[in-house]
Every structure is written in structure tokens, then in C-alpha cells.
Amino acid sequence: MEKGVPHFREELEALLARLLEMGGLAEARVRDAVQGLVDRNTSLIDKVLAGDDPINRLHIEIDERCFRLLALHQPMATDLRAIVAAVKINTDLERVGDLAVNIAEAAQRYTTHPPVKKLIDIPRMGTLALAMLHDALDAFVRRDTQLAQQVLNEDDTLDGLKTQVFRELLTYMLHDPATVEPALDLILISRHLERTGDHATNIAEDVIFIVSAQDVRHHTADKG
Amino acid sequence: MEKGVPHFREELEALLARLLEMGGLAEARVRDAVQGLVDRNTSLIDKVLAGDDPINRLHIEIDERCFRLLALHQPMATDLRAIVAAVKINTDLERVGDLAVNIAEAAQRYTTHPPVKKLIDIPRMGTLALAMLHDALDAFVRRDTQLAQQVLNEDDTLDGLKTQVFRELLTYMLHDPATVEPALDLILISRHLERTGDHATNIAEDVIFIVSAQDVRHHTADKG
Numbered sequence: 001m002e003k004g005v006p007h008f009r010e011e012l013e014a015l016l017a018r019l020l021e022m023g024g025l026a027e028a029r030v031r032d033a034v035q036g037l038v039d040r041n042t043s044l045i046d047k048v049l050a051g052d053d054p055i056n057r058l059h060i061e062i063d064e065r066c067f068r069l070l071a072l073h074q075p076m077a078t079d080l081r082a083i084v085a086a087v088k089i090n091t092d093l094e095r096v097g098d099l100a101v102n103i104a105e106a107a108q109r110y111t112t113h114p115p116v117k118k119l120i121d122i123p124r125m126g127t128l129a130l131a132m133l134h135d136a137l138d139a140f141v142r143r144d145t146q147l148a149q150q151v152l153n154e155d156d157t158l159d160g161l162k163t164q165v166f167r168e169l170l171t172y173m174l175h176d177p178a179t180v181e182p183a184l185d186l187i188l189i190s191r192h193l194e195r196t197g198d199h200a201t202n203i204a205e206d207v208i209f210i211v212s213a214q215d216v217r218h219h220t221a222d223k224g
Numbered sequence: 225m226e227k228g229v230p231h232f233r234e235e236l237e238a239l240l241a242r243l244l245e246m247g248g249l250a251e252a253r254v255r256d257a258v259q260g261l262v263d264r265n266t267s268l269i270d271k272v273l274a275g276d277d278p279i280n281r282l283h284i285e286i287d288e289r290c291f292r293l294l295a296l297h298q299p300m301a302t303d304l305r306a307i308v309a310a311v312k313i314n315t316d317l318e319r320v321g322d323l324a325v326n327i328a329e330a331a332q333r334y335t336t337h338p339p340v341k342k343l344i345d346i347p348r349m350g351t352l353a354l355a356m357l358h359d360a361l362d363a364f365v366r367r368d369t370q371l372a373q374q375v376l377n378e379d380d381t382l383d384g385l386k387t388q389v390f391r392e393l394l395t396y397m398l399h400d401p402a403t404v405e406p407a408l409d410l411i412l413i414s415r416h417l418e419r420t421g422d423h424a425t426n427i428a429e430d431v432i433f434i435v436s437a438q439d440v441r442h443h444t445a446d447k448g
Binding site: 019041066067074077080081084087170173176187 | 290291295394
């Protein structure tokens with residue numbers, strides 16, 4: 001059966017490498033969108049809006065790699081769960097790329113108004129959400145449940161920042177109708193960053209699922 | 225290998241039945257949340273907020289069924305893609321259940337203010353998003369790409385309604401600061417309904433992916 005079929009471990013390593021590359025591309029796009037907002041840099045915003053062909057190509061390639069691994073090697077237990085998780089993570093990363101576009105769209109509208117305030121919590125949300133995404137992918141590759149749990153904990157901080165941003169901007173909107181439109185765009189951007197963090201927690205949950213299934217298997221093996 | 229292992233087709237049918245049941249539960253929760261908003265029915269809203277234990281239990285059961293099918297039967301080609309898609313759809317449906325909670329939270333806040341306006345487009349968005357979800361699951365079970373394509377087309381209508389809701393509520397907010405808070409909640413609800421539709425389009429895309437992969441396989445077979 002293994003004749004002419006590349007070794008499973010090598011193929012799995014290649015899959016993980018491509019998934020990390022995809023994660024890097026998605027992170028870069030969110031980072032650019034937030035930086036474009038903070039610096040009111042319309043060319044950076046336009047760059048994000050111009051499209052994400054490399055991410056879309058990688059998305060297809062990674063899916064193909066996953067299905068090839070499943071079909072040719074018929075992995076069991078932990079490996080099976082890890083590869084199915086890779087299909088889900090691939091989707092999560094594509095959505096993060098889409099969120100970068102949503103952020104850039106709102107940032108583009110925002111730059112057509114005078115700034116509502118100096119932006120502090122929104123870039124902080126961006127940094128945190130991207131760190132969570134990076135850690136979640138790291139946790140997946142290393143099957144590190146401790147790091148995955150840390151990502152889940154950080155989600156509370158991100159939610160707290162979102163609530164703080166919402167309350168502060170609401171105050172502006174209630175006191176000055178001229179801020180309603182731009183403040184609304186900032187609120188939407190904070191929601192997109194919260195969702196970026198949600199994708200990181202999805203990945204972290206998958207990591208815990210993969211490894212806990214492994215523990216169950218070991219437990220059963222001990223009994224037998 | 226098949227000794228003691230239930231037949232693949234029966235197990236697959238059972239999986240699809242559970243997935244439809246999960247879809248029904250998720251739909252019902254979104255419907256209740258929107259109805260609670262429209263009728264300002266706080267007990268219906270509270271019911272949605274009370275939790276989604278049945279959905280969470282089904283989520284785990286469906287995942288287990290998928291992994292059992294993959295591990296015991298090692299399906300190939302279309303069946304392999306359909307079962308991996310079922311894992312993804314399971315996640316989509318769980319998220320729809322979460323969106324129902326988000327809608328109910330905003331609806332709860334909304335009922336503490338006087339109504340901004342008679343709600344027409346938001347219940348329309350709810351009806352459309354739920355019909356899309358229902359059709360997408362139907363398309364999955366029947367592997368019906370035409371119905372899946374129809375779901376993708378309807379997403380444009382949903383996006384159009386979202387933009388219309390946004391513009392109309394923005395006008396209220398700009399003219400009357402007293403409407404800022406409740407109008408903001410309606411805007412957030414319209415976004416949650418848009419995302420409910422996004423989950424339907426995810427499922428519809430999976431259907432097309434499963435069946436188009438089948439076509440590719442047939443094409444290769446013809447060549448050989």
C-alpha cells in the first residue's frame with residue numbers, strides 16, 4: 001500500500017507547514033487593515049481590499065492535502081482528528097482573511113470622516129487577536145494543550161476590550177451626532193477583531209479535542 | 225472488517241438524520257430570538273438565553289459519529305468529503321445556536337427602550353436566513369447542487385437587506401440621539417442574521433465541493 005506513496009509523517013509535516021504559512025498570510029492582512037486604520041493610510045487599506053488570491057490558492061491546496069492524507073493513509077485516532085481539524089482550521093484562516101477585508105472596508109469609510117478619538121483599545125484588540133491566532137496555530141502544530149488553554153483565557157480579555165470600546169464610543173455618539181457614522185465603523189471593526197479572536201479560540205478548542213481524544217485512547221489501551 | 229460493524233449506509237443515514245435534527249434546533253432558537261424581539265416577548269427571549277444544552281449534546285454526538293465512520297469504514301472520494309463536510313456543518317450549526325444567543329442579548333437590551341420603528345426588514349432577514357439554512361441542509365442531504373447554488377444567490381438578497389437596515393437606522397440615529405442605543409442593537413441583530421446566512425452559504429459551498437469532486441473523479445475514470 002505504501003508503494004509510491006510518500007511517507008505519512010513527511011506529508012503531515014508539509015501540511016502543517018502550509019497551514020502555518022496560511023496563518024501568516026491571514027495575520028498579515030488583519031495587521032495591515034488595522035495599521036491602515038490607525039495611520040489613516042489609504043494605500044495600505046486599498047492593498048487589503050485588492051484581494052487575497054494567495055490565501056484562496058493556499059486554502060484549496062491545504063484542503064487537497066488533507067483529503068489526500070485521509071484517502072491514501074487512512075490515519076487513525078489522533079492523526080485522524082488532527083487532519084480533520086486541519087480542514088476546519090483551514091476554513092477558520094480563510095475567514096480571518098475575509099475579516100481583514102471587512103475591517104479595511106470600515107476603515108476606508110472611517111478615513112472619510114474626522115477622527116472620533118485617538119485609537120488605543122482597537123489596535124490593542126488587533127495585537128491581542130493576532131497573538132491569539134499565532135499561539136493557537138503554534139499549539140496545534142505542537143499539540144500543546146497548555147498554550148491552547150492560554151488562548152481560551154485570553155478571549156475574555158478580548159471580550160472585555162470590545163465592551164470597553166463599545167461603551168466609550170456610545171458616549172461619543174450620544175453627545176455628538178457628527179460622530180455617529182465614524183464611531184459606528186469603529187464598533188464594527190472591534191466586532192471583526194473579536195471574531196478574529198473567536199477563530200483563534202475555535203483552533204484552540206480543536207487542539208484540546210485532538211489531545212483529549214488521545215488521552216482517552218491511552219486510557220483504553222492501559223485497561224486492555 | 226465488516227464483522228460487528230453496522231453497515232456504512234445505515235450509519236451515514238443516521239448521521240444525516242442527526243444533523244437535520246441539529247439544524248432544526250438551531251433554526252428554532254434563531255426563530256425564537258427574532259420573534260422575541262418583534263413581539264417584545266421577554267419570556268421568549270429569556271428562553272433563548274437560558275442555554276442550548278440539547279444542541280451542545282448533539283454537537284458532540286455528531287462529531288463522534290463522523291469520526292467513527294471515518295475510522296471504521298475508511299470511506300473514499302465523495303463519501304469521505306461528505307463526512308468531513310458533516311464535521312464542518314456541525315460546527316456551523318453550533319455557531320448558529322450561539323448567534324441566537326447574541327440576537328437574544330441585543331433583543332433584551334432593545335426591549336428596555338421605546339421601539340425605534342416598526343420592525344419589517346429584520347424579521348424578513350430572519351425568515352430569509354432561516355430558509356437559506358434549511359435549504360442548505362436539504363441540499364447537503366440530497367447532494368443537490370442546484371439548491372445549493374440557490375442558497376448562494378439568496379445571500380445577495382440578505383446582504384441587500386442588511387445594507388438597507390443599516391442606512392435606515394443610521395438616519396434615525398443621526399436625527400434623534402434617543403434612538404442611538406436601541407438602533408445600534410438593531411444593527412447588531414441584522415449583522416447576526418447576516419452571519420446566520422453566512423453559515424448557510426458555508427454549507428452550500430461544501431455541497432458544491434462534495435459534488436464537484438465527484439465530477440472530477442468521474443472525469444478521471446472516463447479517461448482511464
